[in-house]
Amino acid sequence: MNYYYFQLSQFNQDEAEYFGVVAPFWTSKGVQKQGEDGSITGTMGAIKVLCSIDPNDDVPPTTMAFMLNMLPQAFMSYVMNYGEALKAIRDAGLARVAELGNSADYVTKLLILHDWISQVAEFDMGSMGDITGGGNNDPIQMTAFGALLGGEIGAKGVEYGCICLGYASAFNYMVQNLPDNKEIYKKTVDGKEVWKTADEVGNDAVVDFAQILYYCDTSDTSVAGNAFGGGMFNNVHYFNAVKVNKLQGDSNSATMTTGEDNKNWYYVDVCYDDVNTECMAQTRVENAGDLRHVNFLVSPSGLEGRYSKYYDYIDSLYDGYTYTKNKDPDMKDGQVVLNNGKPHYSYTKADNKNETRYTDTCYEDTWFTSICSPIYFDDNYFYYVDTTTNQNLYNDMRRKQAENGDSGSSGSGSSGNNSQMQQFMKKMQNQGPDTLEARPRNANYYIRKADSSSSGGFSMSSFTKTDDPYDIILMYYNDLKETSSNFNDDDSNAKVLAKAGTIYKIDTSATDKHTKVENNLNTECLADAAAKRIYPALVHSTALYDGKLYFNVNNAIYRMDPTTGEVKEVKEYNTVYGGIKLTKDKDGNMVPDTHFPGMSMVIMDSANDTSSVKYLAPSRTILWRA
Structure with missing residues (x-):
């Protein structure tokens, strides 16, 4: 198995132009122990996720070896078929950030990059139902290819955009490509600019991944309901961590500090900011103009309070904790607690002396926090x-409720x-x-x-x-x-x-x-x-x-x-027309996209079919208020 893992790692390193440098989250994991070393998922957990398997499921070694052997082939096909397109859209995103000019600070560049990715990427809400209901994920959905090119290459096989790991991979990739980080992630060899290895980047890394395993009742938390298999939602979610200088000052005037000693790690969740309407507020499917910023530069301690009592663990290098899976399943009233038919195991949280716990909240309620549109x-x-005036008040309420053992919501x-x-x-x-x-x-x-x-x-x-x-x-x-x-x-x-x-x-x-x-x-x-x-x-x-x-x-x-x-x-807009997007089936025929119908609905200018949209004739006239 080590051979196949080395093969995959070497491929990613050789093709860093398309995948970036492997982040510390992955390199810190044990390959063989799969979590027994104190980590949750181990590097093998990432392989499982890419193959639409729960990272905490036990997988036979022969199956793991097979997946490790197949993934480089999949990644190679992405590079061969979509590599130039990825570089082109990467350069377009970097050009958008460059429009800020030299006077923009680093946080502002990350902010505009956050917005750009959210407008390019499309979340595959339909795949969430497949996580417990059969699986329909392509590994490309968890890469920058799926996040940044999902719409462009849909007709060639990637029909449904990306999921959370795709957003996180795209953000990681784009941050590493920012000119500000050139000296960290690249070097010059024989007059040619090349990517560094993960070992060469080492502790200088400024962007990373983090993971949370949710555990909450879908009847309370999910608009999808039974699409998640019913019962408890117990799936992993990936997001990013970034290293930036903290603020100094007060409510009237705060400025950014300078120097490495004043840098802290904060979380960025482009996915949840982009899909706030359907995943967080859960009032409708996503629409392009709705973009939140409440998950941009959140302290690790702040995220714990926000999701208190609704997760099994947070796997991060920046929270100062280690979570270990209990050997015995949860019990209630003398019975084993079942999660979708399987025993549920809780995790024990303990201080990790090898990690720094980051608690600075200076960015959690500043000028961009409550913005509900692209900037x-x-x-x-x-x-x-x-939008809402005092996000800080809301965050404080959630934290206090968590401290008092009353979350206020599920x-x-x-x-x-x-x-x-x-x-x-x-x-x-x-x-x-x-x-x-x-x-x-x-x-x-x-x-x-x-x-x-x-x-x-x-x-x-x-x-x-x-x-x-x-x-x-x-x-x-x-x-x-x-x-x-x-x-x-x-x-x-x-x-x-x-x-x-x-x-x-x-x-x-x-x-x-x-x-x-x-x-x-x-x-x-x-x-x-x-x-x-x-x-x-x-x-x-x-x-x-x-x-x-x-x-x-x-x-x-x-x-x-x-x-x-x-x-x-x-x-x-008074009387408008609605249609459903068309997609290619396995035989190449254009058919209505019924994977997640709400996301496939579009407004049309007339009641006439187009090459990409089929008009849906209503039983009566529908007035849509746009």
Whole structure:
């Protein structure tokens, strides 16, 4: 088996141009022991994942040897068929980051890279049902090829995009390719630039993988329900860790530190930020304009609190813990606890003296944390839609509930059933309208003040849109209301501080850097808010094109000039047509993609079939509110 593993490792090293340098997460694992050395999955666990097998399942050595022998052949075919396409799209992503210019700091580059990958990659939600229901994953879905080229090469066999490991592999690959990290991952030999080996990179690595094994009830946590096999969701999820300088300062002005001594490891989960709607909020299938940033630069300790009581282990080099699988299965009322028909084994958590535990939370609630759209930029400003006002308050509540043994909800996607969480969500809706915003690119960071003015730590007194001293409001999507300091107060009829649809233009001479203009979208925004109360999955997004901001309100798309405040309607959607994407079957015929129908639905301009979409004729006229 060592021979086949060496063969696979050597292939990846020789083809680092397409796979990057092997990350510390993988090189730190024991090859033979498969977890007995204190790790969870071992390197063999990665091989199992690539072959659609649970990394914790026992696999006969002969089967492992077969998989190790076959994977290099699969990877070789990816390089031969898609290698040039991967390099081309890699260069396009690097070019997007380069548009920031030399003045951009490293974190901002990672932020724009995070957004770029999310817009290129498409999550294969349908494959999640296959994890316990039969398996339909191709190993390419777990590589940068599947994440960055899924749409382009779908007709050639990769029909459904990627899954979490694909996102993480793409982020790892792109970060290693950033010019900032050239000296870390590459060297010059005989006048030619070549990739270093993992041993040569060593402790200088700045990007890595991490893994969590969830254990939570699908009836509470999953919109897919029985698609996961029913019962407990007990699957692994991969994400990244990155090494960056921490912030220094306060809520009014925070700047980035310098030097290696001030660098910390933080988690980045591009996948969960991209698929927030379907996996976290679980209100609908994913849509392209909805992109969160709450999983960008999260402390290892913060992630533990966020998912407290809903995982078996977190496998990371940066949390300071080791998880060991118990020898005996879980017992309840004298009976073995079964998970999808098999005994469930818990894990024992212990301090790991060989790891540093990273706890810095400076990036968990800064200017980008609550943004719910892709971030666009020109030479002077960032543009985006900001949603809930105080993510820090939400995170604190979750941590305190975990400390008190009361999670408030089952699973990461649920808003919870206890009164505090319900009240919090209500406050968010009343006091946290979405806002279309600009932010000077040269502005400092800020670290939002923790709200601890009440004995329970849940005061709403700072729950406003004025936390960031540098953001510039361009429009409120709903009425902004005065916030009561009493957590339990119902503020539905509170004083309105700013009306829905109020339009502002950027004005650097004004105190708030904006000036209200005469035109407004009050009627349209109130209708939008009414629709959102009925259909909470409706989201707001924006895009920058040719110096103008495009954004959606109710059933229309508008264009704004942020320098003048001029707003014009671009298109209104009333009666629209729906279709289902077509894909090739094994015989090469174009057929409706029924793998995960919700993800295959698209809006069409007419009731006519196209080469890639089949019109779905409704039994009656359907009015879609876009």
